[in-house]
Structure formats: structure tokens, C-alpha cells
Amino acid sequence: AQITVLNGPNLNLLGIREPGIYGTTSLADIQTNLEHLAADLKLELAFVQSNAEHVLVEHIHAAYLQHTDFIIINPAAFTHTSVALRDALLATKIPFIEVHLSNVHAREAFRTHSYFSDIAVGVICGLGANGYLLALQAAHQFLQERTQ
Numbered sequence: 001a002q003i004t005v006l007n008g009p010n011l012n013l014l015g016i017r018e019p020g021i022y023g024t025t026s027l028a029d030i031q032t033n034l035e036h037l038a039a040d041l042k043l044e045l046a047f048v049q050s051n052a053e054h055v056l057v058e059h060i061h062a063a064y065l066q067h068t069d070f071i072i073i074n075p076a077a078f079t080h081t082s083v084a085l086r087d088a089l090l091a092t093k094i095p096f097i098e099v100h101l102s103n104v105h106a107r108e109a110f111r112t113h114s115y116f117s118d119i120a121v122g123v124i125c126g127l128g129a130n131g132y133l134l135a136l137q138a139a140h141q142f143l144q145e146r147t148q
């Protein structure tokens, strides 16, 4: 099965960016850890980070054209703003898990609203970089149950 991991703006700065909130693990380390787990689970992984909304929209379209089975997305700040990314996920009907490193419910009020949570298979937040690995395990299980 094919899985795309999408990361939104400023996540390229993980490790440097507000480490008290987002931890000290870099995005490159998250990618490496995911690739190891994907190999164990026999999943094909594409990993993307962009600071541009339209680039992420186009990756969702590309995922659809490539018959990608599942998306793991940390929309970052676009979580709280992007109808365009929500519509791309609705249009393509690719099942997805929303991931946040931080517990968005324990922060500013504007972070408690997500344009994704109500249409996601599930949401993981507050578990740091490990949240991505948990999402990949959950995606694997979701796809196995679907093909049974």
C-alpha cells in the first residue's frame, strides 16, 4: 500500500522551532523513523513538507492520481485556516489521519478549531514526533481491516 505524509508550514524548522512545544526531533529524523517503520510494515512512503498551501493541495491531487491509499497530514498552521486543503481531501476521498506534535487543545483558543478533524479517520495530538509513528501504525491497521 502507498501512504503519503504531508507536512505544512514551518515544520521544516522542527528541532529549532519552539523546542519546548514541538520537541527537539528534526523533520529529517521523523522521516527516517517513518521510513524504517514503513519498511517493516511493507508500506511505500512518500514524505513531503511545504510552506505553500497550493503545493500541498497539488500533492493531494497527485496522491489521488497515483492511487495513494492513505494520507497522514500535519497541516500545521493551515489546520486552522485552510478550506482549500479540506476540500482537496474531500474531493479525492483519500482517508487520512491528522497529526499534531503539540496538544492543540492546551494552547491558544484559535488552535482548538481544525478544518480537518471532522472528516479525518482519526486525530493524534500532543504526543510529539511519536504521533507520526502511531499514525502510520493506525493507517496500516485501517488498510488491513479494509481489505479483509
Ligand code: DQA
Pocket (backbone or CB within 6 Å): 009, 010, 011, 074, 075, 076, 077, 078, 079, 099, 100, 101, 102, 103, 104, 111
Ligand atoms: C501543529 C500545531 C499548529 O497549531 C501549529 O500552527 C503548527 C504545528 C503541531 O504539530 O503541533 O505549526 O500542527
